[in-house]
Amino acid sequence: MTAPVHEVVPQRASEYLISVVIPTFNYASMLPRALESVVEQLADDIELIVVDDGSTDATAEVLADFCLRAPRLRVLTQANAGAAAARNRGIAAAQGRFVLPLDADDELLPGVLQRLKALIEAQPTVEMILAGRITCHADGRSRVQLPVPMHALGPREVIALYLLRKWVSIAHGSTLFLRDLLLQYPYPQGFEAGEDIPVFASVLARAHVVTLPHPLVRIHKHADSVRRRVPGEQSTMRLVDEVFARLPAECQSLVRRFRAQSYLSLFRSAWRLDRRAEARRYYLCALKLSPTQALRWRYLGKLLRLSLHIRSRNRS
Structure with a gap:
């Protein structure tokens, strides 16, 4: 060639x-x-x-x-x-x-x-x-x-x-x-x-x-x-750090919310792939960082459906 x-x-x-x-x-x-x-x-x-x-x-x-x-x-x-x-x-x-x-x-x-x-x-x-x-x-x-x-x-x-x-x-x-x-x-x-x-x-x-x-x-x-392709948690959080290392001072107050948003993206990906325990952990990380973002219905609804599925499986 x-x-x-x-x-x-x-x-x-x-x-x-x-x-x-x-x-x-x-x-x-x-x-x-x-x-x-x-x-x-x-x-x-x-x-x-x-x-x-x-x-x-x-x-x-x-x-x-x-x-x-x-x-x-x-x-x-x-x-x-x-x-x-x-x-x-x-x-x-x-x-x-x-x-x-x-x-x-x-x-x-x-x-x-x-x-x-x-x-x-x-x-x-x-x-x-x-x-x-x-x-x-x-x-x-x-x-x-x-x-x-x-x-x-x-x-x-x-x-x-x-x-x-x-x-x-x-x-x-x-x-x-x-x-x-x-x-x-x-x-x-x-x-x-x-x-x-x-x-x-x-x-x-x-x-x-x-x-x-x-x-x-x-x-x-x-x-x-x-x-x-779906990135892993470590790579995703390193990416958050990389983004804010480049941004001016007036943007730094957004880092906690963006980290929460990134965990919610991981949550959504794990939820789609039916990785339930992983999805729940990502959601709880986001909730701790930014309850306002995590409690939006598009995320909370998925968490509730996930919890109901886990509860139903445990009963059976």
């Missing part, structure tokens, strides 16, 4: 306005869809960078084929180190002033890069553009999610909307970042899932954010998707 080596280096830094960065690992069957969606939108001020994170499938052949068609496609290869390391490598190599991260199993919608360019031109002080997405499920269902406007909100209010109330939704492919901010707040490595949350929170708390009420990306959910 011959790895493609095709890296067109711009003559000067920041020659490009936007760099689309795609990390990939053994997604040869899905990667062409993502690449096609970007290649057809490439222009003189837009580049595409793919970081092959040690793939052992036909990824090299897929990339070699696309390199023949797209002179602004740059391919970087590395030994497998995980998505966070691959994203960081691509961002470090990017020549654009802005970076649009895209997952290898998703696809940009037609015309979105031109729309982003127009918005940057109209609002030159923008540092983060938060747009919408279309989430597609394997059974054919789809859902459109659009961003909530965030006018005149301080860092604490924005972070509360993102981490606690889930009103602010950020995803790869639907968010454009000033590259300098991603260099300042890189993706942390060593987490089972959710390594994007510290990055998104760090930038969201500091950037001049503009919302775009249109979807940019089609996100495909499938059985092999990393987004479907």
Whole structure:
């Protein structure tokens, strides 16, 4: 298998306005869809960078084929180190002033890069553009999610909307970042899932954010998707620490509530997997940290059904 080596280096830094960065690992069957969606939108001020994170499938052949068609496609290869390391490598190599991260199993919608360019031109002080997405499920269902406007909100209010109330939704492919901010707040490595949350929170708390009420990306959910994996308790709590180690002082008062929210997420996952004792323990941890959050009916109702099931089983 011959790895493609095709890296067109711009003559000067920041020659490009936007760099689309795609990390990939053994997604040869899905990667062409993502690449096609970007290649057809490439222009003189837009580049595409793919970081092959040690793939052992036909990824090299897929990339070699696309390199023949797209002179602004740059391919970087590395030994497998995980998505966070691959994203960081691509961002470090990017020549654009802005970076649009895209997952290898998703696809940009037609015309979105031109729309982003127009918005940057109209609002030159923008540092983060938060747009919408279309989430597609394997059974054919789809859902459109659009961003909530965030006018005149301080860092604490924005972070509360993102981490606690889930009103602010950020995803790869639907968010454009000033590259300098991603260099300042890189993706942390060593987490089972959710390594994007510290990055998104760090930038969201500091950037001049503009919302775009249109979807940019089609996100495909499938059985092999990393987004479907359930992290363990230790990794989840380390992630909470990582998030708040990066946030400004005015946000620190939210850490206890976010820790409770994280335990409630673990509770919900364990409940779905029918791990009853584990689910009950997670719920009690959340209740101790934040009774207000834990006593919401969507969690309390699950706990009551869990308790009734355990009681019924004990009687039998």
